[in-house]
Amino acid sequence: MYNHNLNDKKWIEYWKSNKTYKFVDEKNNNKKMYILDMFPYPSGSGLHVGHPKGYTFTDVISRYKKMNGYNILHPMGWDAFGLPAEQYALENKKHPSEFTNKNIEKFKNQLISLGYCYDFEKEVNTTDPQFYRWTQWIFVQLYKKGLAEIKDIDVNWCEALGTVLADEEVLTDSKGNKVSERGKHPVIKKPMKQWVLKITKYADKLIDELELTDWPIGLKNIQTNWIGRSFGININLKIENDNRDIKVFTSRSDTIFGVTFIGVSIDHYLVKDLIKSDNNLKNFIDKIASIKEYERNKIENEKNGYFLNKYAIHPFTNKKIPIYVTDYVLSNYGNGAIMGVPAHDERDFLFAKKYKLPIIKVIENENECYCGDGKHINSDFINGLNIAMAIEQVNEKIIAAKIGNKQVNYKLKDWLFSRQRYWGEPFPVLFDDNGNIIIEENLPLTLPNTNNISPSGDGQSPLANLSSWVNVEIGGKKYKRETNTMPQWAGSCWYFLGYILKKDDGTYIPLNSSEAFELFKKWMPVDLYVGGQEHAVLHLLYSRFWYKFLYDIEIVPNKEPFQKIINQGMILRNGEKMSKSKGNVVNPDDIVKDYGADTLRLYELFMGPISASLEWMDDGVFGIYKWVQRVYRLFETKEIIENVNNVELTSKYNEFLKNVTQKIEDYDLNLAISEMMIFINECYKADKLDINQMHNFIKVLSCFAPFVAEEINFSFLKNKESLFFSSWPKYDETKIIKKDLNIPIQINGKIRDILISPNNITEDQVYQLAVKLPKIAQHLEGKTIVKKIYVKDKILNLIVK
Numbered sequence: 001m002y003n004h005n006l007n008d009k010k011w012i013e014y015w016k017s018n019k020t021y022k023f024v025d026e027k028n029n030n031k032k033m034y035i036l037d038m039f040p041y042p043s044g045s046g047l048h049v050g051h052p053k054g055y056t057f058t059d060v061i062s063r064y065k066k067m068n069g070y071n072i073l074h075p076m077g078w079d080a081f082g083l084p085a086e087q088y089a090l091e092n093k094k095h096p097s098e099f100t101n102k103n104i105e106k107f108k109n110q111l112i113s114l115g116y117c118y119d120f121e122k123e124v125n126t127t128d129p130q131f132y133r134w135t136q137w138i139f140v141q142l143y144k145k146g147l148a149e150i151k152d153i154d155v156n157w158c159e160a161l162g163t164v165l166a167d168e169e170v171l172t173d174s175k176g177n178k179v180s181e182r183g184k185h186p187v188i189k190k191p192m193k194q195w196v197l198k199i200t201k202y203a204d205k206l207i208d209e210l211e212l213t214d215w216p217i218g219l220k221n222i223q224t225n226w227i228g229r230s231f232g233i234n235i236n237l238k239i240e241n242d243n244r245d246i247k248v249f250t251s252r253s254d255t256i257f258g259v260t261f262i263g264v265s266i267d268h269y270l271v272k273d274l275i276k277s278d279n280n281l282k283n284f285i286d287k288i289a290s291i292k293e294y295e296r297n298k299i300e301n302e303k304n305g306y307f308l309n310k311y312a313i314h315p316f317t318n319k320k321i322p323i324y325v326t327d328y329v330l331s332n333y334g335n336g337a338i339m340g341v342p343a344h345d346e347r348d349f350l351f352a353k354k355y356k357l358p359i360i361k362v363i364e365n366e367n368e369c370y371c372g373d374g375k376h377i378n379s380d381f382i383n384g385l386n387i388a389m390a391i392e393q394v395n396e397k398i399i400a401a402k403i404g405n406k407q408v409n410y411k412l413k414d415w416l417f418s419r420q421r422y423w424g425e426p427f428p429v430l431f432d433d434n435g436n437i438i439i440e441e442n443l444p445l446t447l448p449n450t451n452n453i454s455p456s457g458d459g460q461s462p463l464a465n466l467s468s469w470v471n472v473e474i475g476g477k478k479y480k481r482e483t484n485t486m487p488q489w490a491g492s493c494w495y496f497l498g499y500i501l502k503k504d505d506g507t508y509i510p511l512n513s514s515e516a517f518e519l520f521k522k523w524m525p526v527d528l529y530v531g532g533q534e535h536a537v538l539h540l541l542y543s544r545f546w547y548k549f550l551y552d553i554e555i556v557p558n559k560e561p562f563q564k565i566i567n568q569g570m571i572l573r574n575g576e577k578m579s580k581s582k583g584n585v586v587n588p589d590d591i592v593k594d595y596g597a598d599t600l601r602l603y604e605l606f607m608g609p610i611s612a613s614l615e616w617m618d619d620g621v622f623g624i625y626k627w628v629q630r631v632y633r634l635f636e637t638k639e640i641i642e643n644v645n646n647v648e649l650t651s652k653y654n655e656f657l658k659n660v661t662q663k664i665e666d667y668d669l670n671l672a673i674s675e676m677m678i679f680i681n682e683c684y685k686a687d688k689l690d691i692n693q694m695h696n697f698i699k700v701l702s703c704f705a706p707f708v709a710e711e712i713n714f715s716f717l718k719n720k721e722s723l724f725f726s727s728w729p730k731y732d733e734t735k736i737i738k739k740d741l742n743i744p745i746q747i748n749g750k751i752r753d754i755l756i757s758p759n760n761i762t763e764d765q766v767y768q769l770a771v772k773l774p775k776i777a778q779h780l781e782g783k784t785i786v787k788k789i790y791v792k793d794k795i796l797n798l799i800v801k
């Protein structure tokens, strides 16, 4: 009987004392593979079962690729700045690093207990000054290139957390109020001086260069839509009895002859003017302003407006078009004003219906259009290109008439890059008495060591309380330090380069050295990056932005950091995400203790495809546990000797190797496990097993279940080297006994005979053989074959007249 508790411990110690997983850069090997996991935030609660799903996946691929002769980089590290540590420190009057380091130790031990082949001497920790010195350095370069600046902007202010939050950290609750993602505290808008990174300068590259990657199409679309590039035109319309123009933004100038009203946002300049003399208008605006803009803009919500008693003049027909203030036109998109085309835009349609405005259809064959009774879908829609051409023509007319200019708009906003927190990278920035910025070039600028990290209360960072740190004198002149810190996203923007630079003594090769550049040429881009889809727009967008910038300043040699990405699905319980509050969390430590690390590893991969979100099943875990026992028992009970001449089993063995290799290559690891199970069943049917074949099976198994595999390899097969250093076994196609195929032959849908044919037969060969079968020939007599329908290796249907 296999004792996983003893065995897990034994092999962890073996791998550790033999430094089995020590990273070795094979200098003369030009086949490289950089396999990366999204590094975790080391939270207090330790590893979640969601983590091993991705980490086991990349562990298998790394071992497999290594066995196939690749030079492998497969590191792990810690995204360790962040709010929970700060809050813990506040509550316990301790330094956040204490909490952070404790959690890192816990995480590391858990990862080691799962048998992952990380070399922890390569680990990076974003809170290590040796690491964040380079985070600060990149910031300085961004600043020098004009991509970082201080702005007075309306920020999301959370009184309870005493901090400003990024849009992504703010949620809308069920009542439509803005609340903090963490703690669900109210969030309001407040103007403040903040660092902003101009990611919008890279918007085009961030969209266009996605083409260079092999990401899943869904992920590319999420990024593209988030950036939200829209090609359109600004059109200036004259206003009747007014010497001002009104400027609208449209991406559909081809619908201009269908305009039946103009809509403006509630803080448009026309409104600001009229509101002084029109009390009803004022009441209307007050009422609307109390509802959040993005709520009003939703299709399903009622559309409201107020006629401003003014008319614009249509630029081509000279007709009068009424101007309304509306609740759904956004104030900070485009020009805060639209041309309303009810027949072709759903919001405009809903608005026009309510205010009884005409609905004029001007584009034929559009996929959707609107008229009196609502939406019409045109199933023959093939018109995308025609619409694009029509837009181009109208745009040209508008430009020729000097009443407009082309405009590209983006939904992406510049990146708010400061936080009022202690536990983050300090900005290497000083201000003189006149507010001039002086860059601190002597890096790292370390966080002052203090246990007093209470928020300053006035919106500034806790660092503002530390006057001895804040006030600096250089050459007799007085300066103050920037007291904000960088957001948690900063370190994760470049950590994958940090692994490459990390040396055994814990220091880093300088990011801007030629040595670093040579290493980046060797290792970048990351070949496979695995992590959750929740990072589709934030981390993956921010890190691409930094990487592109580093490319532009010649620090890295290529444009995209992550060649291939796989998003792992979630592990659910009763159809829901596991969470502490629901009490449905499975703790990986418990599974390891009760069933062993191999069981957890195999189970999480066997659950289904890596990208699918799947239900956790205790029975499934037990089933895998029994299978691990079954594999061990096979070696315990069967005679395993050299040169067993079992043709049938040798065929199964080669078929197994062929299939399992293909499944791993396709990243279908659940199916690869099935192949192992099938082969083990075949082995049980035989009396004697071939030692060579079984050794090769164990090599395959070791990628998935390294503990039991090493044990079998040493104890039963009497080998003396870790399977980690094996070569991937090759199969022999000629040893696979090819079974004949049975292909039913139909005539006009009725089966008339069955063709017994060899494997690997082509469509034409099937046809040639089929028509010679006597029963088929008989049915074909005097008929003409008008169509052949062939499903490969399955069926041939002949349609005859």
Ligand code: ANZ
Residues within 6 Å of the ligand: 229, 230, 231, 232, 249, 250, 251, 252, 253, 255, 328, 329, 330, 331, 332, 333, 334, 335, 336, 337, 338, 339, 340, 341, 344, 345, 409
């Ligand atoms: C006329 C039209 C006809 C439009 C039609 C669309 C369809 P994207 O591509 O997302 O940028 N729009 C412009 N400014 C707006 C604002 N401040 N608030 C709300 N909507 C605004 O969308 C561009 C379209 O969004 C523009 O094209 C405009 O409506 C609307 F069949 O103009 B369109």
